[in-house]
Every structure is written in C-alpha cells, then in structure tokens.
Amino acid sequence: MSNTTWTRHHILSLADFTTVEYDTVLQTAASFQEVLSRRTKKVPTLQGQVVANLFFESSTRTRSSFELAAKRLSADTLNFASATSSMTKGETILDTAKTYLAMGTDIMVIRHREAGVPNAIAQEMDRLGVRVSVLNAGDGQHEHPSQALLDLFTICTLLDPDLPRIELLKDKKIAIVGDILHSRVARSNIWSFTASGAHVHLAAPPTLLPKLFLDYGESRPGKLFLHWELEPALQDADFVMTLRLQKERMTAHLLPSLREYHQMFGITHSRLQLCKPNVKVLHPGPVNRGVEISSELMDDPEFSLIQAQVSSGVAVRMALLYLIGSGKS
Numbered sequence: 001m002s003n004t005t006w007t008r009h010h011i012l013s014l015a016d017f018t019t020v021e022y023d024t025v026l027q028t029a030a031s032f033q034e035v036l037s038r039r040t041k042k043v044p045t046l047q048g049q050v051v052a053n054l055f056f057e058s059s060t061r062t063r064s065s066f067e068l069a070a071k072r073l074s075a076d077t078l079n080f081a082s083a084t085s086s087m088t089k090g091e092t093i094l095d096t097a098k099t100y101l102a103m104g105t106d107i108m109v110i111r112h113r114e115a116g117v118p119n120a121i122a123q124e125m126d127r128l129g130v131r132v133s134v135l136n137a138g139d140g141q142h143e144h145p146s147q148a149l150l151d152l153f154t155i156c157t158l159l160d161p162d163l164p165r166i167e168l169l170k171d172k173k174i175a176i177v178g179d180i181l182h183s184r185v186a187r188s189n190i191w192s193f194t195a196s197g198a199h200v201h202l203a204a205p206p207t208l209l210p211k212l213f214l215d216y217g218e219s220r221p222g223k224l225f226l227h228w229e230l231e232p233a234l235q236d237a238d239f240v241m242t243l244r245l246q247k248e249r250m251t252a253h254l255l256p257s258l259r260e261y262h263q264m265f266g267i268t269h270s271r272l273q274l275c276k277p278n279v280k281v282l283h284p285g286p287v288n289r290g291v292e293i294s295s296e297l298m299d300d301p302e303f304s305l306i307q308a309q310v311s312s313g314v315a316v317r318m319a320l321l322y323l324i325g326s327g328k329s
Helices: 019-036 061-072 093-102 117-128 145-159 184-195 211-217 230-234 258-265 306-325
Strands: 050-055 076-081 107-112 133-139 173-177 199-203 224-227 239-242 280-282
Touching: 019 061, 019 145, 019 184, 019 306, 050 061, 050 093, 061 076, 061 107, 061 133, 061 145, 061 306, 076 093, 093 107, 093 117, 107 117, 107 306, 117 133, 133 145, 133 306, 145 184, 145 280, 145 306, 173 184, 173 230, 184 199, 184 211, 199 230, 211 224, 224 230, 280 306
Parallel strands: 050 076, 050 107, 107 133, 173 199, 173 239, 199 224, 239 280
Antiparallel strands: none
C-alpha cells in the first residue's frame, strides 16, 4: 500500500484539508475495509509502533475503534484513563503526554473536553523535536476529524463502493439537524461536506444554532445555509444527519423540554417524506432514542446508516493511523 501523497504529520482539524487528502483517506480506508472482511483481519503495517489513546473524556465508540484499529495494524497500544491516572495527584496534561513519550509512543490519540488540548500537545511534541504524531479524537466544541471522515466514508461508499471520493457529493443536499452549538462533529462535517461541493443545511432552534455559524460559510460561499425551522432543511435532502442533544455541555436552559424538541426537530419516517425518496439518515452516536430520532427510524435499514457508520469507524481510523504512522518505522 503506497503512502507517497501524504505529508501531514498531525491530524487536528479538517479546516485546511485538501481534496487530495480527503480522497487519500477515503481510498485508504476502502483498502482496509477489504482487509477487515477477510478471515485474518490483521496487517503488519505498524508493527513495532506504539499508539497511546489518551482519553481525558469518556468515550465508547471512538476509543474502542481507535484501539481496535491500532491492533489491526499490529501496533502496540497504551490506554489512558484520567480517573485512574496521576492527574488526580496534580500532574499536568503536558506532563502526562511527556510520560507517554518517554515510554516510546509514536502516535498519540487525544480526546479532551477542552478545545485546543490536542493542538497544545502537538506543538509540544514539535518543540521537543520528536517524531510523534497527534490525532485529535475530539476536543471540546472545536472538532472531531475522524468522526467526520467516517461519516464522509459511509456516504461515499454508499454512492460508489469501489472508488469512494468526495466529488460524489457535489451538489448533494445534506441536512444537519440538532445541537449544532455544542457539536464538534458538526463543525468538522461542515468542513468536509462543503469541501466536497455539497450544499449543507443546518437546522436547530435559535438557541442551538447561533448566527456565528455563518462564518463557516464565508470561505465556501453558496454551500452553507442556516434554518431555525426543520422543514426547509429537509426539503429534497439527499442525506440527513441528526445530532445528540449534549445536555452535559449545556450551561443554560436552552430548550423548553425534550418532548417539545422532538415535536419540532425530531427526525421521523413522516418527516422524511419532505426529502428525496432514497434519503439516508446518519447519527454520530450515542443516540437519545425518541428525542433527536425515533426508534423506529433508527432501526430501519431502508433509511438508517447508523450501524454502517460504526462499521466504517475502524477502517477509517486504521487509514488515519496508517497515513501518519507508516513513515516512522
């Protein structure tokens, strides 16, 4: 497997990703998807390297898929949990990262509740002059690049399983509905979907979709639209992504009730009648059933790509680890 086109050392944001980089990730992930379908699902690509999963914030899907992805690439893995670490004794985040550096870590996968922590660790690794790559696994209300890339991969492989590429989304309408204010997934998806040429329509109550999101569209005019009602966003949509209400990040009373939110913005079979006939629904998880999406729709294989997103996660994260790690050994 060739890696001659990839030069990015860290993966921290999708804001400056190029078309070539998107397509490289998608097609590398497709190769690993084929590996994962074999009886022997392991390749020696990162054998001898150490991948440290430094998750300062709770996670199920992201952490598990990064760990499995590293193991499928034959890397050794180290897993960090802040509750049982020396951080409870006053150790700083950078000191923790340096501890894992001293253990021979080659790639650090960082998740933190505060925006900018992966960037700070990447800058420290660069300052130290070490060849350690940092991959942002979600930081505060900033970005979640690997989730957006697996969402992109899920859609593109649906459109062309043999050659997924971002041009497949050109002029498609994608609605993103829900707690956009607190969503790092939405921010990364805005970058990836608009870069592909899709028309992205954001929909949420005004308290969860402030006008500051218009700034994201300034660099890609005509690609990003805001709606404070659901129907215009769904009209003739090709794909609908619904987002979890992140109650743990809400510092104010932003919604009257979950029931009222579902009545106004919940995605159901009946609401999909506004969309294209072959519309597909995505959700990055975890899901609040009956709030952002009905249980019946979530479990309907005719419309739901939610399980496909989970399956895509391992292949995409294998691709990311491979691309930033294959030049180290």
